[in-house]
Amino acid sequence: MTTETNSVLNTVKEAFAPVTEAFTKLQNMEVPEAAREFVKKQAETAKERAAEAYAGSEKVTAAIETAVAGSVTEAAKISRNIQQAMYQDAEEFFAGIDKLASAKSLSEAYQIQSDLARARGEVLVSRAKATAEYVGKLVTDGAKTAQDNFSKVYSKTA
Numbered sequence: 001m002t003t004e005t006n007s008v009l010n011t012v013k014e015a016f017a018p019v020t021e022a023f024t025k026l027q028n029m030e031v032p033e034a035a036r037e038f039v040k041k042q043a044e045t046a047k048e049r050a051a052e053a054y055a056g057s058e059k060v061t062a063a064i065e066t067a068v069a070g071s072v073t074e075a076a077k078i079s080r081n082i083q084q085a086m087y088q089d090a091e092e093f094f095a096g097i098d099k100l101a102s103a104k105s106l107s108e109a110y111q112i113q114s115d116l117a118r119a120r121g122e123v124l125v126s127r128a129k130a131t132a133e134y135v136g137k138l139v140t141d142g143a144k145t146a147q148d149n150f151s152k153v154y155s156k157t158a
Contacts, residue, residue, distance in 0.1 A: 028105050039101035043094045050090040057083045074138070085127065092120070 061080050096116045103109035 028107070030104050031101075031109075036101045040098055043097040043101070047091065047094040050087060050094070054083065054087040054090075092116075092123075 058080070061076055061083065096112075099112050099116070100109055103112055
């Protein structure tokens with residue numbers, strides 16, 4: 001039975017040998033220079049357009065900020081931070097595309113993608129912490145203002 005099992009196993013191995021060999025070659029296949037250059041050029045164009053959109057949104061936020069005062073200043077600050085984060089994300093995305101376009105094999109591209117995903121996760125954690133601290137500060141400041149206003153009203157009526 002062992003001989004029969006080995007025979008069947010060897011037959012299966014031989015049948016799938018071309019697939020295994022093709023997959024091994026595919027992992028080390030080089031990406032043509034023209035394709036890498038095309039991707040880099042398209043990423044650079046998109047990056048420039050993202051910068052233009054960011055500049056335009058910055059002008060809109062500045063106009064809103066000067067038109068309205070008070071609590072809107074905080075809203076504008078939040079909007080500006082969100083816009084900046086989106087712009088940074090776009091820049092990182094295009095930088096990642098540029099890095100991926102430089103990969104000469106699929107295994108190198110996989111490693112680059114893994115590094116980018118890890119860095120992206122770290123950025124998200126950092127932003128979440130900063131947002132929690134900022135919201136906590138806003139709540140504390142808002143409660144203090146409400147308390148001050150309440151004490152002014154209370155002292156006037158007493």
